[in-house]
Amino acid sequence: MNPPSPQISRMEDVAREAGVARVTVSRALSHPDKVSPATRAAVRAAIERLGYVPNLTAGSLASKRSRIIGAIVPTLCNSWFADAMDGLAETLGAAGYQLMLGQSGYHIDQEAGLVEAFLGRKVDGLILTGVVHAPSVRERLRRNRLPVVEIWDMTDDPIDTVVGFSNLLIGEAVAGYLLQRGHRRIGFIGANEIRSGKRAQGLRQRLQAEGIGVAEATPVTPPSVIEDGARGLAELLALEPQLQAVFCSNDTLGVGALFECRRRGLQVPQDIAVVGFSDLAIAAACVPALTTVQVNSRELGRRAALVLLQRLGSAPAEEAAPSRVIDLGFQIIEREST
Amino acid sequence: MNPPSPQISRMEDVAREAGVARVTVSRALSHPDKVSPATRAAVRAAIERLGYVPNLTAGSLASKRSRIIGAIVPTLCNSWFADAMDGLAETLGAAGYQLMLGQSGYHIDQEAGLVEAFLGRKVDGLILTGVVHAPSVRERLRRNRLPVVEIWDMTDDPIDTVVGFSNLLIGEAVAGYLLQRGHRRIGFIGANEIRSGKRAQGLRQRLQAEGIGVAEATPVTPPSVIEDGARGLAELLALEPQLQAVFCSNDTLGVGALFECRRRGLQVPQDIAVVGFSDLAIAAACVPALTTVQVNSRELGRRAALVLLQRLGSAPAEEAAPSRVIDLGFQIIEREST
DNA sequence: ATGAAAGCGCTAACAC
DNA sequence: GTGTTAGCGCTTTCAT
Numbered sequence: 147m148n149p150p151s152p153q154i155s156r157m158e159d160v161a162r163e164a165g166v167a168r169v170t171v172s173r174a175l176s177h178p179d180k181v182s183p184a185t186r187a188a189v190r191a192a193i194e195r196l197g198y199v200p201n202l203t204a205g206s207l208a209s210k211r212s213r214i215i216g217a218i219v220p221t222l223c224n225s226w227f228a229d230a231m232d233g234l235a236e237t238l239g240a241a242g243y244q245l246m247l248g249q250s251g252y253h254i255d256q257e258a259g260l261v262e263a264f265l266g267r268k269v270d271g272l273i274l275t276g277v278v279h280a281p282s283v284r285e286r287l288r289r290n291r292l293p294v295v296e297i298w299d300m301t302d303d304p305i306d307t308v309v310g311f312s313n314l315l316i317g318e319a320v321a322g323y324l325l326q327r328g329h330r331r332i333g334f335i336g337a338n339e340i341r342s343g344k345r346a347q348g349l350r351q352r353l354q355a356e357g358i359g360v361a362e363a364t365p366v367t368p369p370s371v372i373e374d375g376a377r378g379l380a381e382l383l384a385l386e387p388q389l390q391a392v393f394c395s396n397d398t399l400g401v402g403a404l405f406e407c408r409r410r411g412l413q414v415p416q417d418i419a420v421v422g423f424s425d426l427a428i429a430a431a432c433v434p435a436l437t438t439v440q441v442n443s444r445e446l447g448r449r450a451a452l453v454l455l456q457r458l459g460s461a462p463a464e465e466a467a468p469s470r471v472i473d474l475g476f477q478i479i480e481r482e483s484t
Numbered sequence: 485m486n487p488p489s490p491q492i493s494r495m496e497d498v499a500r501e502a503g504v505a506r507v508t509v510s511r512a513l514s515h516p517d518k519v520s521p522a523t524r525a526a527v528r529a530a531i532e533r534l535g536y537v538p539n540l541t542a543g544s545l546a547s548k549r550s551r552i553i554g555a556i557v558p559t560l561c562n563s564w565f566a567d568a569m570d571g572l573a574e575t576l577g578a579a580g581y582q583l584m585l586g587q588s589g590y591h592i593d594q595e596a597g598l599v600e601a602f603l604g605r606k607v608d609g610l611i612l613t614g615v616v617h618a619p620s621v622r623e624r625l626r627r628n629r630l631p632v633v634e635i636w637d638m639t640d641d642p643i644d645t646v647v648g649f650s651n652l653l654i655g656e657a658v659a660g661y662l663l664q665r666g667h668r669r670i671g672f673i674g675a676n677e678i679r680s681g682k683r684a685q686g687l688r689q690r691l692q693a694e695g696i697g698v699a700e701a702t703p704v705t706p707p708s709v710i711e712d713g714a715r716g717l718a719e720l721l722a723l724e725p726q727l728q729a730v731f732c733s734n735d736t737l738g739v740g741a742l743f744e745c746r747r748r749g750l751q752v753p754q755d756i757a758v759v760g761f762s763d764l765a766i767a768a769a770c771v772p773a774l775t776t777v778q779v780n781s782r783e784l785g786r787r788a789a790l791v792l793l794q795r796l797g798s799a800p801a802e803e804a805a806p807s808r809v810i811d812l813g814f815q816i817i818e819r820e821s822t
Numbered sequence: 823a824t825g826a827a828a829g830c831g832c833t834a835a836c837a838c
Numbered sequence: 839g840t841g842t843t844a845g846c847g848c849t850t851t852c853a854t
Contacts, residue, residue, distance in 0.1 A: 154628075156847060167825050172849060182823060197624070202604040203550065204847035206541050207830050214584075214605075221570055223782070228566035232559055235587050244601065246552075247585045249573050263582065266540040267552075286535070290492075372765060401769045427710060428764075431739045433771040444561070494831060505841050510833060520839060542831035545846045825854075830847105837842075 155196040164192035175200060206268060214244050215454060216264035217273035220252040220339070223369050224396075226424045226443045227275070230297065233447025234273065241451075241460050243270070250275070252339050252368055258283050265290070271454045277301040277308060278340050293457035295450045299341055300473055307457070309450045309472040313341045316439050316476055317348020320393045320421055323478055329391040329419060330358055335378030335403060336395035338365035345423065349393055361386040366399070375402020376409070383410075389418055391484075397422035397429045400436045404483065419484040434482035441476045449474065493534040502530035513538060544606060552582050553792060554602035555611035558590040558677070561707050562734075564762045564781045565613070568635065571785025572611065579789075579798050581608070588613070590677050590706055596621050603628070609792040615639040615646060616678050631795035633788045637679055638811055645795070647788045647810040651679045654777050654814055655686020658731045658759055661816055667729040667757060668696055673716030673741060674733035676703035683761065687731055699724040704737070713740020714747070721748075727756055729822075735760035735767045738774045742821065757822040772820030779814050787812065 161168045166185055174181045174189040181189070192198070206212040215238050219227040235245045246269060248260035258280040264272060265286070271293040274283075277300070287294050287305050294305045300312035324332055334349055336342040342365070350360050363378035363385075375394055379402070382389055394400035400422030407414050414420055414434050422429055425440035449472060456468050499506045504523055512519045512527040519527070530536070544550040553576055557565040573583045584607060586598035596618040602610060603624070609631040612621075615638070625632050625643050632643045638650035662670055672687055674680040680703070688698050701716035701723075713732055717740070720727055732738035738760030745752050752758055752772050760767055763778035787810060794806050 158847080168847090169825060169849080170823085173824085176849080180823075185823080199600060199604045201545075201606060201847050202601075203541055203545050203606045204830090205849070207539075207545050207832085208847080208849040210830075210849095212541065222560070222566045222573065223563070223570045225561070225563045225566060228560045228563060228569075231566075231585070232561045232587065235560065235585060236589075239586065239598075244605065245585050247569070247573060247583050248577065249570065251574075260577075262537060263540075266537050267582065268539060268541045372769060398765065401765075405769070426766075427736065427739075428766040428769055431710060431743075431766055431770050496831080506831090507833075507842085508840060511840085514833080518839075523839080539831050542846090543833070545848085546831080546833040548833095548846075823854100825852100827850100827852090829850080833844100833846085835842100835844085838840080 155198045157198070157200065159196055160189065160192045160198050163196060164188045210268070212268045212270055213242060214246050214267060214269045215271045215273065215451075216246045216248065216260075216267070216269040218248045218250050218257055218260050218264075219275045221249050221369055222247075225426060226441070229443035230447035230450070233444035234451045235447075237448045237451035238455070241455050243455075243460075254278065254280050261287070265292075270458055271295070273297060273450055273454070274305070276340055277304065279305070293454055295453050297446055297450050299344065300471070302471070304470060307453050307468070307470050307472070309446060309453055309474065311441055311474050311476045313344035314348040314351075316423065317345040317350070317393070318352040319348075319476070319478060320345075320439065321349045321352035323484075324391045324393070324419065324421070325353070325356060327391075327419065327484065331361070331386055331388050331390045332358065333361040333363065333382040333386060333389050333392040334395070335363045335375060335382065335392060335399050336365050337368045337370055337399075339368050342368075342395040345393075345395055361389065370396055370398045372398055372402040372405065375399035375404075376406040377402075379403040379406040391419040391421070393421045393423075395423055397424050397426040397436060397438055400438065400483070401428055401432050404432060404434065404436065415482070415484050421478075421484060425479055429479075430481070437481045437484040438479050439476050440479045442474065446474055493536045495536070495538065497534055498527065498530045498536050501534060502526045548606075550606045550608055551580060552584050552605060552607045553609045553611065553789075554584045554586065554598075554605070554607040556586045556588050556595055556598050556602075557613045558588050559707055560585075560587065563764060564779070565636075567781035568785035568788070571782035572789045573785075575786045575789035576793070579793050581793075581798075592616065592618050599625070603630075608796055609633070611635060611788055611792070612643070614678055615642065617643070631792055633791050635784055635788050637682065638809070640809070642808055645791050645806070645808050645810070647784060647791055647812065649779055649812050649814045651682035652686040652689075654761065655683040655688070655731070656690040657686075657814070657816060658683075658777065659687045659690035661822075662729045662731070662757065662759070663691070663694060665729075665757065665822065669699070669724055669726050669728045670696065671699040671701065671720040671724060671727050671730040672733070673701045673713060673720065673730060673737050674703050675706045675708055675737075677706050680706075680733040683731075683733055699727065708734055708736045710736055710740040710743065713737035713742075714744040715740070717741040717744040729757040729759070731759045731761075733761055735762050735764040735774060735776055738776065738821075739766055739770050742770060742772065742774065753820070753822050759816075759822060763817055767817075768819070775819045775822040776817050777814050778817045780812065784812055
């Protein structure tokens with residue numbers, strides 16, 4: 147791990163320097179109250195003098211607790227996942243845990259590989275994005291009884307715990323919103339990815355109940371860029387020239403759709419209404435400002451961390467009893483694009 | 485045959501199952517070519533049968549290589565850092581390394597704490613944001629001879645290696661750009677943070693050379709939000725009603741400044757020119773589109789990873805000889821706001 | 823309150 | 839090629 151270094155001191159050295167046994171140093175560090183103030187001071191001084199840094203790898207091996215939490219997100223370039231990791235890392239860090247981060251690239255088997263790697267690293271807990279995973283992953287994690295929090299979607303049957311919101315309900319809610327505003331010819335621009343698919347499904351279900359079909363653009367390969375949204379809208383207009391409203395599976399696509407409208411001289415929202423998802427800063431900043439579905443990513447990360455800490459017995463006292471399913475909900479933010 | 489073992493199997497168990505010694509299993513895993521195809525197969529089969537997952541903690545302790553890289557950024561909610569981490573994690577992951585992530589919250593001593601924690605975790609290498617660190621950090625890392633890459637700024641004297649761009653030169657370049665377009669009354673809206681300060685300094689230096697001063701808004705506390713930019717512009721206009729141009733230390737502030745202009749009926753760029761920094765998606769999407777300074781965050785992360793892998797001897801062959809200072813440069817992207 | 827003994831699960835020499 | 843012998847640096851019991 148460390149390249150040939152001058153002299154890294156071990157606990158043994160601290161013990162000698164302080165005139166105590168190794169265990170005493172260990173205790174002074176991990177259970178300070180189980181050591182007399184005098185020895186504690188002596189040990190602290192020795193540590194200071196030697197610039198001793200405890201080897202947590204050795205500690206983890208012996209104690210079987212790593213104080214590492216693994217988290218797997220599809221990608222960090224989507225700022226909603228980045229925000230969630232921000233909240234997660236902050237809360238975990240405050241509790242003395244470290245965050246090990248992996249990116250699945252939206253691939254379930256890349257996720258499975260990371261899970262295996264993290265299990266090998268002996269993480270104390272795991273955060274997984276979504277509720278759909280490789281079967282081996284579900285099974286192994288359940289057998290292990292490892293604290294796991296699935297985020298960013300909803301299910302009745304989590305591996306262990308889920309903290310998120312229902313993508314299906316979001317789709318339905320947007321459908322309801324658009325129906326209520328009198329739209330009938332509705333399109334969807336989404337990504338080739340599970341949770342986007344669920345939002346599409348929600349939209350479809352609700353509209354079907356009214357006997358309305360949905361025009362769907364070819365799903366884009368994530369991460370989405372603005373141009374994808376523009377292309378999507380063009381595709382939809384070719385399919386359905388009378389299009390009255392579009393639900394875009396994320397704000398980036400939404401902004402792209404707005405661009406394409408402008409390019410074609412279509413008035414938003416008069417000619418066509420646009421709804422996004424996730425409420426990025428860009429949604430409020432673009433013109434016309436984008437109506438969207440807001441979810442609080444940082445808070446989601448924070449809550450996920452708290453649930454994990456609770457399961458690990460290091461939770462801040464404030465938090466209540468553990469619940470296996472925590473639905474943080476969502477909110478439609480109405481702006482100029484509808 | 486055997487029901488899922490409640491016990492986690494160790495290398496010993498695999499060895500027994502395969503009828504070989506522990507080392508052989510170890511070798512089959514880490515140096516497959518040093519083991520006969522037959523035993524290799526036997527070992528693989530045993531591993532499969534037992535669902536064995538190697539304990540990398542134990543491995544790290546014994547081998548003194550953790551295959552973990554620590555990275556510290558101020559925060560992940562700024563998508564430029566998130567993008568860099570994305571590139572970093574992707575490249576490291578492909579080489580079999582795991583990323584341990586910490587957030588300094590822009591505080592040098594929080595960074596120092598994380599560095600210590602990471603050293604205790606025996607990371608094989610470290611990524612640090614910026615070139616200004618606690619003295620203890622510089623000294624300790626240098627003594628350790630730990631592979632370190634500083635990113636997101638430039639220096640002649642890195643702890644070990646630096647991969648980034650010069651924030652100072654960016655400030656100067658923006659000043660030059662604005663001067664060349666005939667602006668003389670120039671303002672700056674920045675954050676209360678080192679690298680933003682360097683961009684301000686660059687701007688100031690270059691303008692001073694022409695005998696021009698800079699109107700500076702009160703630095704905002706990061707992470708910046710759009711409203712900060714609006715407030716900043718208001719403050720500048722109070723200071724200097726004749727303001728002709730503003731350099732905003734990041735695109736979020738820039739968009740905020742654009743908002744405030746619109747609110748006041750100021751024409752951009754006719755009445756006032758606005759330049760941002762970092763080229764977020766929002767810069768291209770807002771109206772008028774924001775002229776900005778582009779840096780490629782993902783690529784920066786990727787390069788940092790490659791440098792680290794090189795120092796660790798696991799670099800993809802393609803990459804050339806190590807250089808301690810890698811300047812990736814920047815580019816002014818001209819849009820409608822100037 | 824402190825210490826002695828016994829590992830945690832793995833890898834690195836060095837033999838054979 | 840494969841096995842034997844020693845640890846890696848720390849945290850547990852369990853005594854004292």
